Amino acid sequence: MASAFLSIVQQIIRKGSLKLTLANGDTYLIGDGSGDMVAARLADQEAEDAIRRDPTMKLGEMYMQGRFILEEGNIYDFLSMVKQNTTNEIFDFKMAALLLGRIAWQQLKSRVPVNRNKHNVAHHYDLSAKLFDLFLDEDWQYSCAYFEPPGIGLDEAQLAKKRHIAAKLLLEPNQRILEIGSGWGGMGMYLTEATEGADFTGITLSEEQLKVSRTRAEKRGLAERVRFELQDYRTLTGRKFDRIVSVGMFEHVGIGNYPNFFRKVSDLLDDNGVMVLHSIGRPKPSFGTNAFIEKYIFPGGYIPSVGEVLPPLEKAGLLVRDVEILPLHYAYTLRHWRERFVARKAEAVALYDEQFFRMWEFYLAGSEMGFRWDELFILQIQIAKNQFTVPDNRNYIARNEAKLKEFEARRPPLEKVTF
Numbered sequence: 001m002a003s004a005f006l007s008i009v010q011q012i013i014r015k016g017s018l019k020l021t022l023a024n025g026d027t028y029l030i031g032d033g034s035g036d037m038v039a040a041r042l043a044d045q046e047a048e049d050a051i052r053r054d055p056t057m058k059l060g061e062m063y064m065q066g067r068f069i070l071e072e073g074n075i076y077d078f079l080s081m082v083k084q085n086t087t088n089e090i091f092d093f094k095m096a097a098l099l100l101g102r103i104a105w106q107q108l109k110s111r112v113p114v115n116r117n118k119h120n121v122a123h124h125y126d127l128s129a130k131l132f133d134l135f136l137d138e139d140w141q142y143s144c145a146y147f148e149p150p151g152i153g154l155d156e157a158q159l160a161k162k163r164h165i166a167a168k169l170l171l172e173p174n175q176r177i178l179e180i181g182s183g184w185g186g187m188g189m190y191l192t193e194a195t196e197g198a199d200f201t202g203i204t205l206s207e208e209q210l211k212v213s214r215t216r217a218e219k220r221g222l223a224e225r226v227r228f229e230l231q232d233y234r235t236l237t238g239r240k241f242d243r244i245v246s247v248g249m250f251e252h253v254g255i256g257n258y259p260n261f262f263r264k265v266s267d268l269l270d271d272n273g274v275m276v277l278h279s280i281g282r283p284k285p286s287f288g289t290n291a292f293i294e295k296y297i298f299p300g301g302y303i304p305s306v307g308e309v310l311p312p313l314e315k316a317g318l319l320v321r322d323v324e325i326l327p328l329h330y331a332y333t334l335r336h337w338r339e340r341f342v343a344r345k346a347e348a349v350a351l352y353d354e355q356f357f358r359m360w361e362f363y364l365a366g367s368e369m370g371f372r373w374d375e376l377f378i379l380q381i382q383i384a385k386n387q388f389t390v391p392d393n394r395n396y397i398a399r400n401e402a403k404l405k406e407f408e409a410r411r412p413p414l415e416k417v418t419f
Contacts, residue, residue, distance in 0.1 A: 181249025185213030
């Protein structure tokens with residue numbers, strides 16, 4: 001009896017070179033022979049059947065458990081091969097029903113008035129700081145870097161990202177700055193040191209990030225000008241800010257909470273204020289998050305299309321002053337992260353275990369593949385309340401970046417954080 005799994009794979013993979021060994025030990029060459037060989041093996045029949053029924057979830061799980069094994073090439077090579085054959089996807093009523101059920105459940109959860117923000121953030125960001133130190137840049141920027149000019153390294157590209165965002169914020173002396181989702185403090189310290197007399201507040205729901213941020217600010221002598229707080233944006237009241245920035249946090253808001261998010265931004269932003277929102281975006285609505293990512297990596301998250309972001313923003317009385325799409329920059333960033341992480345496998349396994357290492361590798365590889373082949377991108381929206389707050393052309397961005405480069409040349413080097 002022919003394997004149902006083999007039949008599906010043969011229908012999907014028409015381009016490329018895949019050597020597939022099934023659970024019974026039979027090996028097949030699949031594809032047109034082009035490109036580098038990828039060799040995969042299924043360890044047992046249960047794993048083979050599970051991936052056949054629910055590839056979105058079970059491929060990652062079986063890889064984590066060491067039951068879907070790459071013997072030539074790596075998991076990114078395999079995922080990339082599959083994605084480059086997406087025109088050959090097979091429709092399956094059971095898979096479609098499973099997908100629709102997951103979408104409905106995620107949509108419902110995003111609208112239920114139960115605040116799980118802290119729980120969802122802790123799931124990912126309260127992992128050991130030593131884990132993130134394995135693959136992030138020197139400033140611990142855990143968001144898309146900006147590879148401009150092309151070919152620069154990860155540290156330079158993360159600095160270019162901070163510079164690009166700061167230029168769009170139109171920073172002026174003595175401003176009150178808020179960062180929603182302040183990470184490990186790098187953006188906050190950069191903005192504060194770049195702005196004379198700045199008063200900075202960064203909020204996070206991660207206790208681990210809060211601890212690291214406060215330690216870093218203290219070591220740089222910024223404790224009087226920089227405050228990091230364990231705070232949900234929804235409960236922040238009684239303050240107005242001249243500048244608001246949010247980088248890599250909006251993906252965790254959940255589509256059902258977009259109206260509340262932008263109403264809160266409107267409440268917090270001064271009438272002459274400016275905000276820059278930096279988020280992952282997609283070319284069209286998906287209504288749900290990848291099942292593996294939702295379960296193991298970012299519970300409660302959602303990547304929006306541009307068309308899903310703008311209506312609630314506008315209904316909150318905010319003005320869109322600038323929109324920039326950065327394609328492929330996150331693919332480059334994730335490639336750096338994945339290569340750094342894999343190079344330090346022994347340390348990652350010592351921190352957690354082999355299964356965790358494979359889970360994280362699958363997450364990084366799948367995310368990189370999404371930006372390279374699924375047309376995901378970075379969306380930067382500049383927001384204001386007053387149309388005269390922002391210049392009528394974009395020339396100021398380059399001018400501000402040039403000034404910020406002068407500041408960077410004078411800025412003391414960042415200190416290494418040890419654990």
